[in-house]
Amino acid sequence: MQAVFSTPKSMKEDFKFTFCPGCDHGIAVRLVAELIDELNLKENTICSTCVGCSVFLYDFLNIDCVEAPHGRACASATGVKRTNPEKFVFTYQGDGDFASIGFAESMHTAIRGENISAICINNTTFGMTGGQLGPTTLMGQVTTTSPFGRNKEYYGYPVKIAEQIALCDGTAFSARVALDTIPHINQAKQALKKAFEVQLKGLGFGFVEILSSCPTNWHMTPEEAHEWVKNSMIPEFPLGTFKDLTEVGVNK
Amino acid sequence: MQAVFSTPKSMKEDFKFTFCPGCDHGIAVRLVAELIDELNLKENTICSTCVGCSVFLYDFLNIDCVEAPHGRACASATGVKRTNPEKFVFTYQGDGDFASIGFAESMHTAIRGENISAICINNTTFGMTGGQLGPTTLMGQVTTTSPFGRNKEYYGYPVKIAEQIALCDGTAFSARVALDTIPHINQAKQALKKAFEVQLKGLGFGFVEILSSCPTNWHMTPEEAHEWVKNSMIPEFPLGTFKDLTEVGVNK
Amino acid sequence: MSSEKVLIKGNYAIAQAAINAGCQCYFGYPITPQTEIGEYLSAEMPKLGRGYVSAESELAAINMVVGAAATGAKVMTSSSSCAVALMQEALSYACSDEVPVVVVNVMRAGPGLGYVYPAQGDYNQAVYGGGNGDYKIIVLAPATVQECIDYTYKAFYLARKYRNPVILLADGLLGQMMEPACFGENPYPEVDVSSWALTGAKGRDGKAIYSCARDEKAHIQKIHDLFKKFEIITENETSYEEFETEDAEIILTAFGSMTRNIKAAIRVLREKGVKAGGFRPITLSPFPTKRISELAADGKDFVVVEMNMGQMFKDVKYAVEGKSNVSLVNRPCGEWLSVEEIVSSVEKILNKKEGAYASCI
Amino acid sequence: MSSEKVLIKGNYAIAQAAINAGCQCYFGYPITPQTEIGEYLSAEMPKLGRGYVSAESELAAINMVVGAAATGAKVMTSSSSCAVALMQEALSYACSDEVPVVVVNVMRAGPGLGYVYPAQGDYNQAVYGGGNGDYKIIVLAPATVQECIDYTYKAFYLARKYRNPVILLADGLLGQMMEPACFGENPYPEVDVSSWALTGAKGRDGKAIYSCARDEKAHIQKIHDLFKKFEIITENETSYEEFETEDAEIILTAFGSMTRNIKAAIRVLREKGVKAGGFRPITLSPFPTKRISELAADGKDFVVVEMNMGQMFKDVKYAVEGKSNVSLVNRPCGEWLSVEEIVSSVEKILNKKEGAYASCI
Amino acid sequence: MGLIKVNNSRCKSCYICVNTCPKGLIKKSNKTNRLGDYLVEFDDKNNECVACAMCAKRCPDLAIEVYK
Amino acid sequence: MGLIKVNNSRCKSCYICVNTCPKGLIKKSNKTNRLGDYLVEFDDKNNECVACAMCAKRCPDLAIEVYK
Amino acid sequence: MEKNFILAGFGGQGILLAGTILANSFMLGGKNVTWYPCYGAEMRGGTVNCEVVVSDTEVSSVHKQDADFALVLNQQSFDKFVQRVKAGGTIIANATLVALSKPRDDIKYVFAKMGDIANAIGSSKVTNMVSLGVLADVCDIVSREYLAKAVELVLGEKKKQFLPLNLKALEAGCSALV
Amino acid sequence: MEKNFILAGFGGQGILLAGTILANSFMLGGKNVTWYPCYGAEMRGGTVNCEVVVSDTEVSSVHKQDADFALVLNQQSFDKFVQRVKAGGTIIANATLVALSKPRDDIKYVFAKMGDIANAIGSSKVTNMVSLGVLADVCDIVSREYLAKAVELVLGEKKKQFLPLNLKALEAGCSALV
């Protein structure tokens, strides 16, 4: 018999995810590992990791990684890429990391058209610190710091990350995907592939926002969490590609 | 005879602009002062000032001001407004301040729909430090840190501030105006008025990006500088209102 | 309820004390081990019609706090270690602006990310700053949950009384533990801020709060004035606790929640016939240099016990000026030094009389 | 050209020396009085096919530098005072990451904005950090434009040799002045970084650079290792300059470009019959504590001359341990203390023999 | 025709696979993992598994290998 | 019918007003300001000024007052 | 007098709550007491434990290297904390999930089928309350009365409906060893 | 020997350049020298000045409270720096823009119509070069030859076409007082 599905080669042999049971982070990491395998990037990759539930990414992926302080992964990756233009460089960040504390760094990396790929896991909350309100928390959503639900008076509105990034002239690719169903997982992989390819082609910043579940902090079973992604998140954060210059290249 | 044009009352009596000859900052400050007069805000206003050529704003306007560190005026203003919701609170910033070092603070103030008004003077450069490349420097533009002109390889692209701010759900008004001609100056004042009014009505974040000349660092006469605003800046940074919820209010 | 004892976590104690002290608005960003402060306040402040802001970062939070404080509002932020590092620029501004800012640092480990290992590694960060130029912050270090309450009240008061930032330097142990404590009433009077607070230029000219005088001479004067103010603070507010120092030959010194461990160690040492005493700075800044110097002049040796690489040790040694021996018993982070470890280290030091050198466990 | 003298600004000297040292990429954000470093490099680096990045902030710049340094690249950033405060978190990470980061701080005044008044107020900021936890940075303080060149070379070398961040602490005077200087050749050998640098996991497993060991014990060990490394640095690299200390009764001490003023003051004092000598720490961290202690043990008094409120003064006094008198002659910022002011202050001190107290001019 | 192997040291008992398998071939077992949660087991007596790998694609912990 | 007054202590000699006045009534004078630049003067012998205030609206230094 | 208690189990067994109630009972008895939680080196999953220290004077350290009493509700906790009981100390284990074994000679062992007792009362969720009852029975300084008051205090108005069940469980624990 | 020179004028008069050339001339003469610019308290407009200190040993301070020589090209600079010349020092003023006055008795005054001379040569832009010539004439330690070499060095290849005019201006300055 032949394996039709097995662990990507670029995962560490003895990796043990520190994610909670049923957390979509694991799927996102797998997709990244599969693409590193498929595009044959393992020996040529440097990743800037973040602080959040995926802080130990370097224990999962068998690639070189440098840890950035919370929010600074895009800045760190810029440093890596500018001194190693031939390397494949990417970040893997939470939405708090990417779009709250690190929003200036993230946006400016896109504005500069930095030739890197960035992945942002949008789970509407700060997972690692125990489920506080984050930049993507939905209106009305209860978190440990919005115990009466997100309201505009106290907290304002969720940020549309993929759209904001698409608006930057240095962005070559920006999309929003989800992991709640197998078709969505397949689409997510395609989007990640494009975000990787624009870098490999030297076209500019490649970005994917991944709608992702956090069963622990949403206080849901994994299946309920996927339902919630479908019914609550996707309507607010529409899936799709907001910019794709794969063919034409960055516009100037 | 009757005065048909005189110094706004909310200017300090003995103010002396520290701006260079012919610099549009002076016009922008005057429009702000006129509106403070017209809307009768002088006694109820607190401004968060910035670090840049307008750092001494508190010496020009006869209102209460708190100086924010470079880039943090929107954060400072948030602090002021949240503890003084009945006050009229605004920021007056350079584009370096607002959109480079302070971009996270600026964007998140918009995202939170903070009930303040923010003004950003876009002169395509860091004026105060002597004309370096900034977030809005045009492609090809020569500055002291882009001596061969802005190119995408080293510097990436200019940022579209008013559009990015308009995309934030907490923004009630976002416009881009210029000061190169009298009609544009009049439009600028109208836009500023709207940005102030959305605050007074409690509708959310009001924002105006003002295309402004920097004859000193552009190495131009004031008239040449205005020509350059017209011929080089406006085509890249189109004038207009990108969001106006004056009537309907913020969308949620 | 206020005079009753309740079993409460240090973090919640700080949060509720801030409310009792009249905190009008909290600005913060989550970080373990102090996230509960923000969580508590996000639930309680709206009920009181007060403010709570989920800032996008600590950098934003501290600048919000400075802006709000400039209007005379009672406000605070709280954070931990690596994230407090992001506040250094604004804290330098705030000192120069003379605005009453309250910052709570519930320390975790360092350097870098530091996870949540307990530690006391931010002594230098709090006491020596890290912002630019010459400025001084008032630093209060509570040792018990009760003191978390007491010094939160005090932090708000001192900040306003002296128009100077105050850091409440707690640690993860203190933030996470529960202990019976009593809120009582905030014992401090209101401070009149009307002379300087920004309120809108009603019936007067506009005024401004800024960090830097526009003329060199005036700026120099400003710095001298700030330092003179801090001399007054040093005079009036330097605070420490002494136990059994009178006949002591060796004085155990600690700050924060390590204080309880040295107290117990002193009891054990006394039982063993060692004339041990204790000295515990409550204000780390202003530091009780003078009192330590006096004790040293009496020939008493010091053992500094802390969860870092000897940060307060240096200030004790500075104060002692060679008049007696100063030793260090420390661990950089993790498991708090136990009473037994402290006792046996002190015994080793007594046997060797080595003095003035670190004996890192 | 390299062995010829040229009249050059301190800022340009630093920039060109960085190029000569092999700096592969510069990351920075403008701030007076050091903007010329970035301006110079923006013109020169592209010609050499090297990198120049206009970072969006100093916070971004330092994190770019840390990322790049993790790949073994020679990189630097430069900034000034209030903006260096924004780098504290990343510097704490960089120390723990053990990556070779070079940061140039051309000081202006503080606290807060500080405009561009010349000052030396960032001694504490550089030496005591302000990031979290226990870590130590190597700090080099040049006194002349020639030394700007020499110590830029050295900064790149030491950073890589010890995998430790290095701060070149210059001041606005030094950055803005021109003086004849000679670039020579970068005298330091290349350091092999291949054992740790991230280069892509080619033919090996992936490796990671991060700040915090995942297990408490390992993290404690890591901190001890870092401090052991710094002991070796202290042993090998502590550097200072002494002039006429042998027979001196009073030793003027200064760092950075104040050194030239004390040198001249010593000449004047000697002419007046005062046995004055000079001591000038070149490495502010590691600080030449041992040598100062020796000199103090010889009964020599110290006068610390600096443009701040007595920041290095405290470290000198710490080193002296009460063995002799330590006085302070200072101004917090602005006009550099003149030779005449220094001479007359020293004379006053000699007359009063007051010792150990600040005599702020 | 198909076959899956569950890696018990990776499985975190989220049961997504149980709900995903279109043929219902994955079930809670009565073995527990180190947290005391019940592991899953592949139960395909009738050789219904077509190796569609849907279970594996949705398993967040890379605990399932699929063979054909 | 119109009249302007130039505040010499505010004027920075940018000459925008000179170029703006549709009737050409503002000219460089030969008085200098404290930087040694030539100030402007209002020269309206034929009472052409209609107080359109265009000069004032474009003056970046609030140096012009307009009367009617 | 200073005694410390480690309470341990897996997430969901209500360990932190049990510790809180124990600490409150000491406070109600007029003692000095501290409660300190540990989440272990791993952030997610794994065992949870907390430490309660009671003292006549101010508590000396809130987190000690060894314990006078260990109350363990699952096997992993037993394996870990049996090593950290002081010589002469006591480990009290939930025999429903912990296998009967005595790896050391210098400590006392108490095994009680707390889970079974809880199930019998109505819910395995109150295993923690049963365990506190057992502790009160075994340990002189833990008072049944103050424990009961502490349960009431901690549950408060909001969770008043759970009070009877919890008190019943506590009671059952107190007499489990008879 | 240590002497310092303040050069001052308004922006655009080429003060910093003149100072640079003076400093280079000292360097070429084998002296220790420093050059330090001051932009005054105000950031924009106003006077510009720089200070050149020449010394046999290392320069003691690059920015001193008083000066041995002040070279001032406009009235404001005269008014300001006449006060900062050491007793016994010399102020050299551009009489084209500076009114002849001698507010102090303890210093020497040199007035020369440098602007007029420069205009006569072809451009008021070389007033600064004329002034350096005057300085060389007045001050022993400033060497005409090294100044000329310094002009060449500073203008470099790129601005070689301006060399003749500048040298001519320098020359004219040297003989202006005759």
Ligand SMILES: Cc1ncc(C[n+]2csc(CCOP(=O)(O)OP(=O)(O)O)c2C)c(N)n1
């Ligand atoms: C400067 C700083 N601030 C705050 C923290 C605490 N912290 C760690 S992770 C995190 C947020 C994590 O949320 P997100 O980035 O959305 O990632 P997730 O955990 O949800 O995957 C925070 C606030 C920190 N480590 N450093």
Ligand SMILES: Cc1ncc(C[n+]2csc(CCOP(=O)(O)OP(=O)(O)O)c2C)c(N)n1
């Ligand atoms: C943290 C910090 N970084 C850098 C600076 C230096 N700085 C002062 S103003 C400025 C930029 C000014 O440009 P902009 O905001 O566009 O305003 P403008 O001067 O053009 O009006 C900079 C970089 C500073 N003061 N503080």
Ligand code: SF4
């Ligand atoms: S906290 Fe949420 S995002 Fe983090 S690992 Fe758990 S489920 Fe995933």
Ligand code: SF4
């Ligand atoms: S530098 Fe530019 S923006 Fe600044 S005052 Fe001068 S002209 Fe205006």
Ligand code: SF4
């Ligand atoms: S989906 Fe994976 S982790 Fe979840 S129960 Fe199935 S095998 Fe286990």
Ligand code: SF4
């Ligand atoms: S526009 Fe104003 S500043 Fe400019 S020349 Fe005219 S009056 Fe003077």
